[in-house]
Amino acid sequence: MEIQHLDVHDESLVHQLWQIGRLAEAERPYDFYPPWDVAWKTYQNGRDDLDFVPLGAFDEGRMVGAARVDVPLLDNLHSAWSQVYVDPAHVRRGIGRALDAACVEVARGRGRRVLMTEALTLPGQESPGLLFARAMGYRPGLEDGLKVVDLFETEHTWAALDEATLPHRDGYRIVTWHDNVPEELLDDFCLLNEAFFEEAPIGEMEMEPEKWDRARVAEREARNAATGRHEISAGALSPEGRLVALTELMVNEATPWRGHQSGTLVDRDHRGHRLGMAVKLANHRQVREAWPEVKVVMTGNADVNAAMNAVNDALGYREVERCVEMQKDV
Numbered sequence: 001m002e003i004q005h006l007d008v009h010d011e012s013l014v015h016q017l018w019q020i021g022r023l024a025e026a027e028r029p030y031d032f033y034p035p036w037d038v039a040w041k042t043y044q045n046g047r048d049d050l051d052f053v054p055l056g057a058f059d060e061g062r063m064v065g066a067a068r069v070d071v072p073l074l075d076n077l078h079s080a081w082s083q084v085y086v087d088p089a090h091v092r093r094g095i096g097r098a099l100d101a102a103c104v105e106v107a108r109g110r111g112r113r114v115l116m117t118e119a120l121t122l123p124g125q126e127s128p129g130l131l132f133a134r135a136m137g138y139r140p141g142l143e144d145g146l147k148v149v150d151l152f153e154t155e156h157t158w159a160a161l162d163e164a165t166l167p168h169r170d171g172y173r174i175v176t177w178h179d180n181v182p183e184e185l186l187d188d189f190c191l192l193n194e195a196f197f198e199e200a201p202i203g204e205m206e207m208e209p210e211k212w213d214r215a216r217v218a219e220r221e222a223r224n225a226a227t228g229r230h231e232i233s234a235g236a237l238s239p240e241g242r243l244v245a246l247t248e249l250m251v252n253e254a255t256p257w258r259g260h261q262s263g264t265l266v267d268r269d270h271r272g273h274r275l276g277m278a279v280k281l282a283n284h285r286q287v288r289e290a291w292p293e294v295k296v297v298m299t300g301n302a303d304v305n306a307a308m309n310a311v312n313d314a315l316g317y318r319e320v321e322r323c324v325e326m327q328k329d330v
Contacts (some may be wrong), residue, residue, distance in 0.1 A: 001064075001095065003015040003102045006054040007227070008043045017054055017066040017085075024085040026118065029320045031146055035254040041227045047217045049074045053106050057086075057095045062231035065095035069106040078329075079114040080107040084132075091128075100136045104330045114206050116327040123322055125251040128322055130174045138326035142203030145309070147317035152295055159183055160282050161314060165274035166201075171239035172273055178290065179231055181220055186214055190241035196246075196265045200275040201302035205325055215248075216284075228253035232290060234282040236266070245275040247283050251291050259287060261299035264308060276311050279326060284315070 007012045014200075018039050034042075043052065050070050057065035070081040082103040086095045107115045117138055121127035175182075181189045190212040190276050197209040224231060229252050236245035247264040266275045287294050300323055301309050 001093075001098060002058045003098055004056050004058060005054050011040065013063070014043055014054065016063040016067070017056060017305065020063065020087050021083070021085045023088055025112040026088075028208060029122070029297065030296065032258065032260070035252075038227050038229075038252055038254050041182045044254065045223060045226045047223060048240060049216070051110075055102050055106075057089070057099055063087075064090040064093075065099050067099040067103055069103050069112050071106075071112070074216070076208050078125055078208075079116055079206065080109075080110060080114060082115055082117045084117075087291065096132055097136070106279075107330050112326050113330060115330045116141075116325065118209060119324045119326060121322050121324065123319055126212050133324075133326050137328045139204070139328060140294045140324050141205035141327050142201065142302055142325040144302050144323040144324050144325065145319040145323040146300050147312055147319050148298050149312075149315060149317040151284060151298060155284075155288065157316065158281050158284060161277060162303075165278045165281075166193065168272070168274040169278065170273055171212060172244075172275060172278075173237045174234060174268075174278055175237055175243075176232075176282055176286050178233070178286070179224065181217055181223075181233070182325060185235065185243045186217060190214065191218065192246045192267065193263075196263050199265065199268070200263070201304045203302070203325070204306070205327060224272065230291075231262075232259075232283055233285050234279040234286065236270075236273075236279055238270060244270040245279050247279045248278075249283050249287060249297065251287065251294055255293055258292040258297050259291070259294045259297040261297050264311075277314065280311060280315060 006017060008014060018036055018311050022033050035056045052075055053069040053071060055067040063284045065086040067082060067084045084099045104115060117133055119130040119133045121130045128137060149182040193212040194209060229250055232249045232251065234247050235243045244267040250260040250262060264276055264280060299312060299317060
């Protein structure tokens with residue numbers, strides 16, 4: 001068996017990598033694996049904030065395992081993230097172990113001292129992926145519940161939930177937008193994104209806050225447009241007109257039946273006004289209007305984030321998987 005670095009412009013090899021990952025994730029309760037055309041566009045367009053290092057494990061010329069190391073370029077320059085997949089027909093042959101060793105070498109070669117990964121498992125169970133990560137020396141740092149909501153089935157509850165927030169808003173106004181952050185909100189948007197990475201639970205994960213500016217926002221918006229990804233966003237304006245709460249939900253043109261809930265944050269000085277619930281309700285309504293095919297939305301919540309878990313539970317999200325964020329020194 002031989003481990004090779006893959007050329008991100010070699011469509012055949014990148015497709016094999018993608019296919020092995022798809023096979024490895026086939027047993028997940030919900031399909032949130034990226035479609036091929038989106039994955040290929042992402043590799044071709046690249047990212048200003050992240051470098052992809054794809055790897056393949058070959059047995060007699062056939063790719064039987066694959067991995068990718070994501071190397072941050074703007075923040076968290078001490079770390080890298082790894083994903084390791086083995087073709088289910090070729091497990092228990094040391095392929096995953098060899099690929100993880102190659103990921104470690106990539107991280108070291110880029111001057112990184114911490115390698116991070118995620119292991120998925122069903123609630124109350126230990127998956128092969130989790131057992132593998134432990135065997136490779138990764139330490140659990142934070143555990144998240146992966147939850148889904150059916151927008152079709154829960155839409156009838158939104159009016160009552162929204163009505164319950166109204167007495168608490170005290171002059172706060174809900175605003176919405178698609179894809180591009182309004183010019184007048186950009187500076188506050190950057191501040192909220194930086195605050196999110198300062199305040200979001202990270203457990204024992206050795207992660208640093210991110211730095212956001214207008215250039216970073218513009219790069220993300222251009223990348224989304226190039227890959228068919230749409231951001232549906234809602235925020236809350238304070239009585240003084242500042243953006244003090246934010247939530248984002250992603251839908252891709254290639255998979256218009258599903259959405260990914262991204263971060264939700266309320267500025268700590270403006271909490272207690274039910275703004276988290278208000279902005280998420282506004283965003284669920286936007287999705288139903290702009291993308292009526294979206295039935296299922298997935299989100300992840302750290303177990304320790306009691307406030308957001310309570311909001312999502314009230315909205316009808318239910319846990320279907322666990323995600324264990326892990327890391328090791330390299």
